[in-house]
Amino acid sequence: MASETESGTRRQGPATLRGRAVPQTTTDQRLLDSRGPSDWLHADPWRVLRIQAEFVEGFGLLAELPKAVSVFGSARIRPGSPEYDLAVEIGARLHRAGYAVITGGGPGIMEAANKGCDEDGGLSVGLGIELPFEQKLNDHIDVGLEFRYFFVRKTMFVKYSQAFIVLPGGFGTLDELFEAVTLVQTGKITRFPIVLVGREFWQPLVDWINGTLLTRGLVSTDDPRLLHLTDTPEEAVQIVVDAHAKAEQAIIEARAQAETAAEESS
Known part of the structure; x- marks a missing residue:
C-alpha cells in the first residue's frame, strides 16, 4: 500500500x-x-505483468511435453509446393523418431510440419504470435498458444525444443535461425542441432558465412559447423537423432569417468 x-x-x-x-x-x-x-493498461508496469503471465502460461502448458523439435519456414509457402510436401514428410518422420513437433502455428511450412506430425499420430504444437496480418492457428495443432510478445515466444521455442529444422523462409525464419545459432555458439544451450533443409536456398548463406564472416575473423573456425545442410527429410531427421544419441553417449561416458575417479580417490 x-x-x-x-x-x-x-x-x-x-x-x-x-x-x-x-x-x-x-x-x-x-x-x-x-x-x-x-x-x-498500456503502461510499462502493467506490461510487465502481461509478460509474466505469458511466461507462466507457456511454462504451464508446455512443461510436460515430450522431447520435441521445432520446424521453421515461410508462412507463404502454399500446399502442393515441393517445400510444403517436404515439411509434411519431416513432421511425420519426427513423430516416428519419437519427437513432438513445434511450429509457429501458422500457415505454410508451419502448417505442413504440424500436418505431417498430426496425421501420423504425433503430438503437434503451435506457438502463434499476435500480428496485424497473421492468420489463426492452423487446424493440425493438438496444443496451441498465442503470444503477444516475440521474445516470450522465442523462449518457449528454445526451452522446449531439442533441435531446430529450418526450411526456406523470410525474416522471421532467419530471426529464429540466428537466435538459435547465437545461443549455441555462446554456450547458452547445448546438444542442440540446427538443420537447414534445401541446399539451393541455404547454400548462398552458408557460403557467405564461410567466405565473409569466417575469413574476416568475425566467427570462430568451428562456428559454421553448427549448421547442418541437407536436401532430404530422411537426413534432416537422422542428423537430429544422431546428434542426440552422440550427446547422450558423451553424458554416459562422463558419468562413468567421474564414478571411476571417485572410486580411485576413495
Missing part, C-alpha cells in the same frame, strides 16, 4: 516518490475507480 513518510514524499511498494512524481491518487484508488481513461 502507498504511504507518506514525510512531507512531499510517498512510499509506493518498493519505490520512493517525491515532489512532482507523487501521484494525486493511490494505487488502490486507481484500481477500484473504473471511470476515467484506460491509459494505464
